[in-house]
Amino acid sequence: MATIHDVAFDANVSPTTVSRYINNRIELPAATAARIDAAIAKLDYRPNLLARRLSTGRTEAIGLVTPEIREPFFAELASAVEDEADRHGYTIFMSSTRSDRQREIASLNRLHDRHVDGLIMMTNTPDDGTLAALIGKRRNVVLIDEDIPGVSVPRVFVENELGAHAATRHLIDAGHERIAYIGGPKGLYSVEQRRAGFLRAMKEAGLKVRKEHVAGGSFASDFARRATLDFLQTRTPPTAIFGSSDYIVIGVVQALKQAGVSVPSHMSVVGFDDMPLTELFNPPLTSIRQPIEALGRQGFQALFSLLSGEQPPMLTMLPVQLIERESVAPPRKEGFDG
Amino acid sequence: MATIHDVAFDANVSPTTVSRYINNRIELPAATAARIDAAIAKLDYRPNLLARRLSTGRTEAIGLVTPEIREPFFAELASAVEDEADRHGYTIFMSSTRSDRQREIASLNRLHDRHVDGLIMMTNTPDDGTLAALIGKRRNVVLIDEDIPGVSVPRVFVENELGAHAATRHLIDAGHERIAYIGGPKGLYSVEQRRAGFLRAMKEAGLKVRKEHVAGGSFASDFARRATLDFLQTRTPPTAIFGSSDYIVIGVVQALKQAGVSVPSHMSVVGFDDMPLTELFNPPLTSIRQPIEALGRQGFQALFSLLSGEQPPMLTMLPVQLIERESVAPPRKEGFDG
DNA sequence: CCGCTTTACGAAACCGCTTTACTAGACTGC
DNA sequence: GCAGTCTAGTAAAGCGGTTTCGTAAAGCGG
Numbered sequence: 001m002a003t004i005h006d007v008a009f010d011a012n013v014s015p016t017t018v019s020r021y022i023n024n025r026i027e028l029p030a031a032t033a034a035r036i037d038a039a040i041a042k043l044d045y046r047p048n049l050l051a052r053r054l055s056t057g058r059t060e061a062i063g064l065v066t067p068e069i070r071e072p073f074f075a076e077l078a079s080a081v082e083d084e085a086d087r088h089g090y091t092i093f094m095s096s097t098r099s100d101r102q103r104e105i106a107s108l109n110r111l112h113d114r115h116v117d118g119l120i121m122m123t124n125t126p127d128d129g130t131l132a133a134l135i136g137k138r139r140n141v142v143l144i145d146e147d148i149p150g151v152s153v154p155r156v157f158v159e160n161e162l163g164a165h166a167a168t169r170h171l172i173d174a175g176h177e178r179i180a181y182i183g184g185p186k187g188l189y190s191v192e193q194r195r196a197g198f199l200r201a202m203k204e205a206g207l208k209v210r211k212e213h214v215a216g217g218s219f220a221s222d223f224a225r226r227a228t229l230d231f232l233q234t235r236t237p238p239t240a241i242f243g244s245s246d247y248i249v250i251g252v253v254q255a256l257k258q259a260g261v262s263v264p265s266h267m268s269v270v271g272f273d274d275m276p277l278t279e280l281f282n283p284p285l286t287s288i289r290q291p292i293e294a295l296g297r298q299g300f301q302a303l304f305s306l307l308s309g310e311q312p313p314m315l316t317m318l319p320v321q322l323i324e325r326e327s328v329a330p331p332r333k334e335g336f337d338g
Numbered sequence: 339m340a341t342i343h344d345v346a347f348d349a350n351v352s353p354t355t356v357s358r359y360i361n362n363r364i365e366l367p368a369a370t371a372a373r374i375d376a377a378i379a380k381l382d383y384r385p386n387l388l389a390r391r392l393s394t395g396r397t398e399a400i401g402l403v404t405p406e407i408r409e410p411f412f413a414e415l416a417s418a419v420e421d422e423a424d425r426h427g428y429t430i431f432m433s434s435t436r437s438d439r440q441r442e443i444a445s446l447n448r449l450h451d452r453h454v455d456g457l458i459m460m461t462n463t464p465d466d467g468t469l470a471a472l473i474g475k476r477r478n479v480v481l482i483d484e485d486i487p488g489v490s491v492p493r494v495f496v497e498n499e500l501g502a503h504a505a506t507r508h509l510i511d512a513g514h515e516r517i518a519y520i521g522g523p524k525g526l527y528s529v530e531q532r533r534a535g536f537l538r539a540m541k542e543a544g545l546k547v548r549k550e551h552v553a554g555g556s557f558a559s560d561f562a563r564r565a566t567l568d569f570l571q572t573r574t575p576p577t578a579i580f581g582s583s584d585y586i587v588i589g590v591v592q593a594l595k596q597a598g599v600s601v602p603s604h605m606s607v608v609g610f611d612d613m614p615l616t617e618l619f620n621p622p623l624t625s626i627r628q629p630i631e632a633l634g635r636q637g638f639q640a641l642f643s644l645l646s647g648e649q650p651p652m653l654t655m656l657p658v659q660l661i662e663r664e665s666v667a668p669p670r671k672e673g674f675d676g
Numbered sequence: 677c678c679g680c681t682t683t684a685c686g687a688a689a690c691c692g693c694t695t696t697a698c699t700a701g702a703c704t705g706c
Numbered sequence: 707g708c709a710g711t712c713t714a715g716t717a718a719a720g721c722g723g724t725t726t727c728g729t730a731a732a733g734c735g736g
Binding site for chain 3: 351352353354355358364365366367370389391392393394395
Binding site: 019 | 691692693694695
């Protein structure tokens with residue numbers, strides 16, 4: 001491969017000149033510039049990025065830490081980040097942490113070793129302070145989707161509270177009064193926000209929230225399945241369930257199917273995330289759609305600002321949207337029993 | 339950050355010695371080794387990978403080119419590759435090509451500039467020779483999932499022909515005789531293999547394949563939707579449809595729903611890929627499951643062999659599996675009409 | 677105690693680029 | 707015609723490792 005020296009030799013200038021010319025740090029007379037251009041073309045010269053990186057200390061690469069890129073939500077997010085990064089000349093290193101603290105730490109360290117210029121971090125396990133401490137030591141970090149308490153870096157979130165409120169409101173508007181709620185892992189900011197949105201909607205409508213109709217602790221379908229079966233065992237089962245993620249709703253629907261309760265005629269269901277393909281489920285799921293694309297792009301843009309020495313907004317909240325499909329119907333009249 | 343010189347100074351040896359010691363290229367007396375270890379620990383020394391890479395020319399990174407990492411199939415594959423790479427100390431650069439030739443070429447060039455040690459390539463657009471030419475120039479390339487004619491590099495595929503045969507056979511065993519087929523883009527190896535499997539099963543069973551019951555040209559759901567509606571317009575519509583990807587089957591199912599044809603009582607359907615969540619569809623889809631995890635891992639292993647100077651098998655074919663769910667039933671008796 | 681091998685390590689070149697500091701020569705104004 | 711300014715570059719020192727070649731000193735056999 002041709003080096004900058006070859007180009008310099010061919011164009012009859014010094015490597016310094018070539019370097020500065022390529023990087024727009026010098027204005028050259030047209031004739032000289034033309035000679036350099038010609039030499040570059042002739043030799044098919046491409047700067048050795050390894051050398052450039054060692055020299056400048058910048059890598060034009062960023063790290064993207066996600067819980068699990070196999071999941072559609074994170075895959076889509078990663079894709080958006082990648083696309084936006086690409087458009088700015090950045091490459092991304094991805095890592096999946098499997099929601100495991102050790103893997104999160106390992107990822108962070110590995111990315112540090114790789115000299116990424118910055119970091120976009122997503123987590124969905126509550127932090128005990130370890131992550132916060134580690135991230136506090138890094139420069140150029142942006143948090144998206146989920147908070148890590150105690151770190152003061154730019155954050156890009158979605159309107160979790162408003163989304164949950166809208167979902168609950170949608171069920172209330174359909175006539176439901178006994179609405180159950182299944183949340184995610186304790187201690188997560190987004191989970192608490194969604195819970196708050198649910199409670200606010202119920203309170204505003206003057207509806208009681210029954211202890212036995214609220215569950216939480218995990219996003220896993222299995223967990224939701226069990227919670228749903230428990231709901232059905234209560235004295236007066238709910239007529240609607242709001243699951244704070246589509247994975248939860250998948251568990252809910254499976255449990256209901258198993259118990260012979262049909263959706264939406266006997267039980268209405270709303271989810272959160274609007275996972276792809278859920279419109280093909282039986283029934284197609286009503287859900288809160290998150291602006292995944294925007295989340296990814298704005299996440300990168302915040303990081304890019306940081307890298308450019310600007311100060312991005314410390315908190316961005318992206319709007320969500322209720323997508324109505326067929327998993328919600330008015331409750332059956334009391335007295336009737338399925 | 340501490341450099342190798344700092345460590346050398348602290349341990350009272352030369353940088354050369356530290357370097358060789360770290361890289362296991364020298365045996366040192368216990369006392370010296372201990373001094374170096376102590377210095378490394380004390381200074382929290384971590385080798386600067388940028389410098390090491392410039393020096394050695396190796397990056398311990400590989401490129402992974404996929405059509406679209408948002409799609410579950412590729413996301414899962416990418417995840418498997420990443421996991422396996424990680425376990426061997428390699429990082430991966432991903433890029434999504436959106437099945438676009440220009441983006442494929444751009445990715446290949448970008449990865450080259452990034453000095454990746456090797457490349458795992460996936461494509462799902464037929465090549466006109468451009469890709470083959472470009473890849474021919476690179477060392478350490480492995481093809482997975484789909485062939486690019488004219489390049490002689492290790493390839494890891496799945497048993498497309500056998501899978502399609504099994505899917506078709508499954509419909510035949512259920513009693514179907516008029517089976518329609520929807521294939522993917524023309525010119526793709528896997529598509530042709532699947533078509534061959536379908537035709538072989540039909541031939542072995544002594545069944546006619548009607549021209550008007552065979553479509554192909556795209557993996558898109560829209561395409562499949564139209565093809566399905568066309569099938570329904572034929573004089574004697576098929577009683578079963580084999581779609582050579584789950585995306586196709588999604589289109590098929592949508593079209594059938596739209597046309598009021600119920601699955602599986604009026605029309606049986608089998609897909610290929612076994613996408614996640616299709617078991618929650620209405621009805622749950624019977625499909626051919628590809629060993630995605632194995633595809634990813636073996637793909638990386640082949641590349642790793644190449645990088646280690648060994649000669650991996652030039653062609654690996656991974657078995658597939660029929661997953662029976664509820665989209666297949668015996669055909670209704672002739673004469674009855676839905 | 678001399679020549680040879682082995683042990684233990686080091687000097688310096690190199691990877692290919694960037695960047696700071698500097699200069700030769702042309703021009704400009706007085 | 708000479709100081710001062712501009713133009714058009716350049717030399718050389720990094721960046722932080724790896725690697726080739728080499729050597730001083732210790733050990734050893736005869």
